Amino acid sequence: MSDLDRFIDTFLNGAVLARYAPDILRGVWVTVELSVLIVIAGTALGTLLACIRAYRIAPVSFLIVVYADVFRALPPLVLILLAYFGLPNVGVSLSSFAVLFAILCLTLGAFAEEIVWAGITATDRGQWEAARPTGLGFTQTLVHVVLPQAVRMVIPPLTNRAIAITKMTALGTVIGVPDILNQATTAQSFSGNASPLTLAAVAYVVLFLPFVILSRWLESRFAWRKI
Amino acid sequence: MDQLIQQFFNWDIMMRAWPMLLRGLGMTLLICAAVIPLGLLGGLLAALASTSARPWLRWPGMALVDLFRALPPLVLLIFVYAGLPFAGIRLSPFAAVTVAFFLNNSAYYGEIFRAGLISVGQGQTDAARSTGLTARQTLIHVVLPQATRNVLPDLISNTVEVVKLTSIASVVSMGELLHAADLARSVTYNASPLTMAAGIYLLMLWPVVRLLSRYQRQIAV
Amino acid sequence: MSKTIMSPAATSPTAAQAGAAPAVARPTLELIGLRKSFGAIEVLRDVSLRVARSEMVFVLGRSGSGKSTMLRCCNRLEEPDAGEILLEGERITGRGVNLDRVRRRIGMVFQNFNLYPHLDARRNVTLALRKVLGQSREEADARAAEALARVGLADRADSYPAQLSGGQQQRVAIARAIALEPAVMLFDEPTSALDPELVGDVLAVMRELKQDGMTMLVVSHEMAFAREAADRVVFMAEGRIVEEGPPEQIFTSPRHESTRAFLSRYSFGQ
Numbered sequence: 001m002s003d004l005d006r007f008i009d010t011f012l013n014g015a016v017l018a019r020y021a022p023d024i025l026r027g028v029w030v031t032v033e034l035s036v037l038i039v040i041a042g043t044a045l046g047t048l049l050a051c052i053r054a055y056r057i058a059p060v061s062f063l064i065v066v067y068a069d070v071f072r073a074l075p076p077l078v079l080i081l082l083a084y085f086g087l088p089n090v091g092v093s094l095s096s097f098a099v100l101f102a103i104l105c106l107t108l109g110a111f112a113e114e115i116v117w118a119g120i121t122a123t124d125r126g127q128w129e130a131a132r133p134t135g136l137g138f139t140q141t142l143v144h145v146v147l148p149q150a151v152r153m154v155i156p157p158l159t160n161r162a163i164a165i166t167k168m169t170a171l172g173t174v175i176g177v178p179d180i181l182n183q184a185t186t187a188q189s190f191s192g193n194a195s196p197l198t199l200a201a202v203a204y205v206v207l208f209l210p211f212v213i214l215s216r217w218l219e220s221r222f223a224w225r226k227i
Numbered sequence: 228m229d230q231l232i233q234q235f236f237n238w239d240i241m242m243r244a245w246p247m248l249l250r251g252l253g254m255t256l257l258i259c260a261a262v263i264p265l266g267l268l269g270g271l272l273a274a275l276a277s278t279s280a281r282p283w284l285r286w287p288g289m290a291l292v293d294l295f296r297a298l299p300p301l302v303l304l305i306f307v308y309a310g311l312p313f314a315g316i317r318l319s320p321f322a323a324v325t326v327a328f329f330l331n332n333s334a335y336y337g338e339i340f341r342a343g344l345i346s347v348g349q350g351q352t353d354a355a356r357s358t359g360l361t362a363r364q365t366l367i368h369v370v371l372p373q374a375t376r377n378v379l380p381d382l383i384s385n386t387v388e389v390v391k392l393t394s395i396a397s398v399v400s401m402g403e404l405l406h407a408a409d410l411a412r413s414v415t416y417n418a419s420p421l422t423m424a425a426g427i428y429l430l431m432l433w434p435v436v437r438l439l440s441r442y443q444r445q446i447a448v
Numbered sequence: 449m450s451k452t453i454m455s456p457a458a459t460s461p462t463a464a465q466a467g468a469a470p471a472v473a474r475p476t477l478e479l480i481g482l483r484k485s486f487g488a489i490e491v492l493r494d495v496s497l498r499v500a501r502s503e504m505v506f507v508l509g510r511s512g513s514g515k516s517t518m519l520r521c522c523n524r525l526e527e528p529d530a531g532e533i534l535l536e537g538e539r540i541t542g543r544g545v546n547l548d549r550v551r552r553r554i555g556m557v558f559q560n561f562n563l564y565p566h567l568d569a570r571r572n573v574t575l576a577l578r579k580v581l582g583q584s585r586e587e588a589d590a591r592a593a594e595a596l597a598r599v600g601l602a603d604r605a606d607s608y609p610a611q612l613s614g615g616q617q618q619r620v621a622i623a624r625a626i627a628l629e630p631a632v633m634l635f636d637e638p639t640s641a642l643d644p645e646l647v648g649d650v651l652a653v654m655r656e657l658k659q660d661g662m663t664m665l666v667v668s669h670e671m672a673f674a675r676e677a678a679d680r681v682v683f684m685a686e687g688r689i690v691e692e693g694p695p696e697q698i699f700t701s702p703r704h705e706s707t708r709a710f711l712s713r714y715s716f717g718q
């Protein structure tokens with residue numbers, strides 16, 4: 001057997017791939033589902049908190065900042081283990097799926113809050129001042145004047161961050177979420193062959209590469225205003 | 228409430244786990260000392276390739292960067308650690324972590340350096356070359372110092388991410404901070420060692436995170 | 449001397465007098481049949497020009513006529529598609545030329561100064577002295593002090609570009625170039641990014657350089673200065689040199705249609 005044959009047999013074994021492709025496909029579904037949920041919930045949470053912070057109510061802002069700092073400074077895996085193994089002992093039992101979703105959503109929320117807040121503060125002060133005398137209230141100014149401008153600025157960094165954090169769904173493997181990576185490592189140990197890992201890697205690239213390319217495009221498009 | 232404190236903030240257990248966690252912290256720092264410089268170097272090379280005027284350098288450079296930005300680091304790590312042995316390449320956990328992080332970090336630092344290089348105008352290069360500086364001298368003495376300064380906050384913020392990311396080395400039993408804490412958790416049936424690990428990460432990274440926010444605000448205003 | 453110079457410069461009385469330096473048989477800088485295209489746009493179409501030693505040649509022309517491109521070809525920041533460039537008789541186009549050695553003999557001053565913002569004025573000047581000429585720190589510092597004194601900024605050596613006015617920055621940029629003792633200096637609109645009140649300082653420095661015998665090729669729209677200081681004026685249109693001659697002749701009786709159109713528009717304001 002030539003080296004190339006051996007390589008193909010080990011990493012791209014047709015029989016193994018065919019046998020485990022359905023499992024990995026189920027994993028793809030789990031990963032996609034989680035990713036979509038995390039992006040939607042995390043971005044919404046971050047935006048909401050940034051808006052609340054715009055009202056500059058000192059104690060509330062303080063709490064938001066503490067939350068954002070903590071979740072930006074802590075490795076998500078630490079939080080995942082902490083929640084997954086700690087909470088049941090205090091009577092809160094969450095599925096591994098729920099833990100993964102909650103932690104990554106909170107993590108993205110923290111980053112999104114910082115990014116959107118930077119966008120809000122970067123929006124020209126003149127915009128606030130121009131809008132208020134026209135009779136718009138604070139909330140209306142925020143929602144109709146400032147946010148739309150902030151959104152343009154925050155989309156590139158937010159996209160980058162969202163990709164980085166949704167990729168962390170792979171961490172769910174550690175607590176048994178049946179995502180792509182989990183299916184692949186299980187299949188790998190059953191089959192004694194590395195092909196499922198190759199398939200997993202390919203699946204991630206197929207899933208995320210379009211977004212990576214999108215983020216590159218967004219960055220060059222919005223290059224006029226960097227946060 | 229008592230139960231909560233018992234479960235997450237148990238002082239006795241923390242004290243017992245402390246020596247283990249300290250060793251773990253040492254390993255975390257060791258990993259950082261290896262993967263941060265390597266990642267910066269790889270990132271610089273990736274950035275030079277992907278901003279090169281030569282298409283045969285630029286396209287592969289960009290493709291590699293995008294590929295490794297699309298792959299979750301944990302997938303990369305498991306592939307290197309559990310997949311490569313099938314091809315007869317058996318790496319120690321430390322080597323596997325170093326290789327996987329090198330690939331992942333190079334892509335991320337690479338994108339940052341790329342933005343930095345682009346931010347330095349062509350005029351700087353023109354001026355330097357017109358005085359007879361070679362391309363390499365121009366890069367080292369004129370372009371890189373400015374590029375680095377322009378993207379310093381991004382470089383620092385990515386470094387925070389790298390430090391956090393070292394926690395996934397626990398998956399290949401690397402014995403770093405999180406692994407140590409999780410071992411302590413599994414023998415004590417108590418989450419306090421994990422809380423403690425979280426506290427240590429927080430102590431290390433929170434000041435940096437705060438500083439970065441401050442700095443960004445200054446730019447914005 | 450004038451006999452050895454074949455270009456119309458020979459007809460310029462000032463050119464013949466200019467050399468306090470000894471007569472040289474060959475021009476300092478010579479462009480022969482330069483061509484350059486960017487994609488489908490032909491920017492330089494057969495440009496030939498000679499600049500004699502210690503001569504100051506002014507280049508005029510409308511925006512987009514190829515002035516900057518011609519200048520940038522001279523030190524090959526832009527690679528000409530065809531044609532030759534001779535520096536003190538030595539061919540510097542084509543393969544096998546050590547560009548870095550050539551470039552240090554051709555000083556260039558840019559419209560936007562292009563000072564290194566992360567280095568103070570002194571180190572802007574010494575960088576090439578140390579890295580290209582391999583001078584010691586002491587040598588380079590001494591040479592920088594001298595060059596900065598020549599542009600009237602002896603006391604600003606420790607200032608960073610951001611702490612200097614535009615005029616001062618441009619003078620540091622000139623110091624950076626002359627410190628290498630180039631055979632010829634290229635100026636690409638050195639004053640057009642400056643506030644009007646700062647233009648004079650830069651022109652004064654250029655005037656002194658000329659008096660010291662520096663060879664200069666200048667793209668600029670400072671007509672009064674051209675009239676006063678230039679030995680010869682060259683007018684470019686659509687990638688060609690359509691007219692050249694002593695400033696008096698060009699300004700008072702331009703022959704070419706486009707020169708006339710250009711000058712009438714410019715002299716309006718003056």
Ligand SMILES: Nc1ncnc2c1ncn2[C@@H]1O[C@H](COP(=O)(O)OP(=O)(O)OP(=O)(O)O)[C@@H](O)[C@H]1O
Nearest residue numbers: 486487489491509510511512513514515516517518
């Ligand atoms: N790097 C480039 N790529 C493509 N086109 C270029 C490039 N540099 C110059 N050009 C084009 O070449 C033409 C001549 O440009 P050049 O800068 O030489 O003109 P110029 O006479 O210096 O004009 P200005 O007075 O505006 O400086 C212009 O049409 C310009 O758009």
Ligand SMILES: [Mg+2]
Nearest residue numbers: 515516517636
């Ligand atoms: Mg020009």
